[in-house]
Amino acid sequence: MSSPELASFLSAIYPLPPALLERLCSIWVPVSEKRKTVLTRAGEVERHLYFVLDGVQRVYYFDEQDREATIIFSYPPSFSGVADSFLTQTPSRFYAETLTPSSLLRTSFHELNQLMQEHHEIEHLIRTGTNFALQGVLERMVEIQCFSAEEKFRTLMKRSPHLLNLVPHKYLASYLGMDATNFSKLVTRVRI
Secondary structure, three states, X not given: OOOHHHHHHHHHHOOXXXXXXXXXXXXXXXXXXXXXXXXXXXXXXXXXXXXXXXXXXXXXXXXXXXXEEEEEEEOOOEEEOOHHHHHHOXXXXXXXXXXXXXXXXXXXXXXXXXXXXXXXXXXXXXXXXXXXXXXXXXHHHHHHHHOOHHHHHHHHHHHOOOHHHHOOHHHHHHHHOOOHHHHHHHHHHOOO
């Protein structure tokens, strides 16, 4: 399966020779999922990496006391799934689900790992992508620990304003680490 969106996204991370890029793109297969489809459950090993063509997904944590925290949202063009479980092939602590109907490309750990072992350039691309993801996690940690509620809201609206109309506000509030009432107040009070 060759996808121009996937090829363009991968090339922006690390340019590969055309034949190798085509080989990498060929291991991805299209899947369509309905709204609220659980892609990964806590306790399962993430066997797939997804590339989002359409739709919104989230990764969230759910504990024994029925507390839930939305960790990330994914939407086009980006990877989706529980990355740490996928990369380490260990049981996930998180759930991944679709929030809207979603068109995705999916590849397995086995196929991607085999290509990484065969081609240093592909391994380098994946490592570079992982480095960018880590950079994003560290930036997110600063937001969570240092920003006020309004600063968190403004940052989210600057980065992903479309989520306000696509994602239930309770998930956005959870992502920002605030209750839904405070989030609603910010929506009506803060002008973006």
